[in-house]
Amino acid sequence: MAERQNAVELRNVVKRYGEFTAVKKMDLTVPENSFVTFLGPSGCGKTTTLRMIAGLTDISEGDLMIRDRRVNDLPIHKRNLGLVFQNYALFPHKTIFDNIAFGLKYRKIAKADIARKVQSALELVQLPHVAERYPNQLSGGQQQRIALARAIVIEPDVLLLDEPLSALDANLREEMRVELKRIQRELGIATVFVTHDQSEALAMSDKLVVMNNGVVEQEGAPEDVYNNPSSAFVADFLGHSNIFAGQLAEPAGDTAPVHLQGGPSLLTTAHQMERVAHQQNVRAVIRAEKITVSTDKTPISGDAGTSIPGRVKTVDYLGQMARYFITAEGRDWQVINPIDQHPFSEGAEIFMHIPARNCVLLPGHSD
Helix, strand or coil: CCCCCCCEEEEEEEEECCEEEEEEEEEEEECCCCEEEEEECCCCCCHHHHHHHHHHCCEEEEEEEECCECCCCCCCHHCEEEEEECCCCCCCCCCHHHHHHHHHCCCCCCCCHHHHHHHHHHHHHHCCCCCCCCCHHHHHHHHHHHHHHHHCCCCCCCCEEEEECCCCHHHHHHHHHHHHHHHHHHCCCCEEECCCHHHHHHHCCCCCEEEECCCCEEECHHHHHHCCCCCCCHHHHHCCCEEEEECCCEEEEEEEEEECCCCCCEEEHHHHHHHHHCCCCEEEEEEHHCCCCCCCCCCCCCCEEEEEEEEEEEECCCCEEEEEEEEEEEEEEEEEECCCCCCCCCCCCCEEEEEEEHHHEEECCCC
């Protein structure tokens, strides 16, 4: 028997609310054992998509498959899914044991097996000694772990996580991010995670799905989506990018100049020229952290690229990093660089060094 490849598959899925289309013709797969994240701004359709997978929202068109079975009309309690929400949704009047055991009791599992499964789930989330406590006796982070234990104890086919970390403080979010990934890896369970937090999405995902206005703008491995955005929306939404219209000139060897409107020329690579099929009108995308700022005109690396003189307008001190807002040849730039002790000060005269490999091209217009 062939090994199943996808835990979830959406085939031309559409969701309408009256005249408004929240999700438009979505085709998407969630591979077995993978961690797939929906990322996008509020209202982009990511939570609606998760709710359709869960059975909490009806599908207007298309087919939803879970483990090769069409589940469009199957109610939520028959889909064998684990759900974790932002607000935990624990029963305040039940003990932690009874909260976790809730789904098992409806599956007519023997009491001894329930006890064993609950204890195993508590150990997995590293809270083995809280079974007799109540939710209000636990911290927010502990309650989140219990919500996760309740979702995984039923051994679901798919785990659905709807912004489960957003109610936690920054340090606890980072800790739970690591824990979630560890548990997902240990169980080998297909997971769909919804977030608007870029760092969470990049750190946790095997597959990143960037959504906007009900459509998938781009999907793929996080590093590929980040380093090779397929649209200006993805480049602008994910991280900090400088995006300028320009014209691609004839190549010279492995590089070619991109003449920015009323500004400097940047070097780009043959690979980027191929991405835009050598068309003349393009948009140049340069990630803020892929520009190096120094007081030397010549870059240390010696890589093919461009050096542009500029002046620091504003500095955001971020601890180990500094975010610079720079004026250079009539344009405003953002640059994020690590710092040893002190960032460049406002008004400093600097050079920005942009390697050709870091000048990503998108189709565009120079008008």
